[in-house]
Amino acid sequence: MTRSQLRRLPSYLFLAVSAFLSVFPLYFMAVSATNASRDVLGARLVPGGEFMANLDKLLTQHDVGAALWHSAVIAVGTTVLALVICSIAGYGFEVFHSKGKDRVMALLLLAMMIPFAATMIPLFRMFADFGLVNSSIAVILPFIATPLLVLLFRQAARSFPHEIVEAARLDGLGELNIFFRIFLPTMRSTLAAAAVITFMMSWNNFLWPRVILVNNKYQTIPMLISNLRAGYVTDYGVLMLAVLIASLPTMVIFLVLQRAFAQGITGAIK
Known part of the structure; x- marks a missing residue:
């Protein structure tokens, strides 16, 4: 082993x-999803033969399909609406730049410091007054315009050549057409990063x-x-299987979009 390799050994x-x-x-x-509860508690590190038994218990005792469907509707709806609204807001903050908008952006960033628990009760009362309790809309609406995503798109818009916007305006193209036909296609990596963050x-x-x-x-x-742990006895094999199923969609989304995610985050930081 050479001296340079020895110097790199601690890093490796x-x-x-x-x-x-x-x-x-x-x-x-x-x-753990393939083991019985007693084996999970015993920290067994090799696969077992209880996967089908755990899956049968999970599917027969709980409506997993409905829970996955509700989560998918909420996650996809939130992601799509957040991408549209926050990208338009970020574009507007940068393309129509002014000192007043900088102050508004500063207020939005300060709002990120307020914990969600502090606004949860007023939000619940507001949605209850509108009759939206037990609806997916009530879960989606509070998260479709987040300061983090607005800042992400604003930073990305700073690298967009404003000369293209001016040229498109001279050619008679409207602002919405400029946004959807010129700006958004160049922001694919930022859209991917925002989609991963919002979906997860x-x-x-x-x-x-x-x-x-x-x-x-x-x-x-x-x-x-959470309900799997609410009883007197917790079946940890079933619990781990449910956690595994719940983790798969976010894993797939991240693995598919990881390169664009890294590019989008890097571009926003620059």
Whole structure:
């Protein structure tokens, strides 16, 4: 082993340990889904033969399909609406720039410091007055315009050549056409990054759906997982299988869009 390789050895060891610590919880989750509850509590690290039994218990005792459907509707609806609204807002903040808009943006960023728990009760009362309790709309609406995504699109719009906007205006193209036909196609990586962030946050959202979806008939997959631990005895094999099923959509979304996600985040930071 050369001297340069010896100098890099601590870095390799650190990366190997970090990779192991990152992957091990996923491995343990997948393995535990195939074991009985007593084996999970005993920290068994090899696959077992209880996968089909755990799956049968999960599907017969709980409406997993409905929970996945509700989570998918909420996550996809939130993602689509958030991308449209926040991209338009970010575009407007930068293309129609003014000092007043900078102050509004500063207020929006300050609003990120307010914990959601502080606004949850007023939100619940507002949606209750409109008769939207136990509806997907009430879960979606509070998260379709977030300061983080507006800032992400605003930063991305700063790299967009304003000369193209001026030329399109001279050619008689309207602002909406400029936005949808010229601006958005160049923001694919930013859209992918925003989509990953929004989908994962919405899919894993637990607190607000638990508050606004009073009836378990409308429960999402995180609520179902919480209910698995609500009894006197917890079947950890079934619980781990439910967690595995709930994790698969976010894993797939991230793996498919990971390159565009990295490009979008890097572009926004620049």
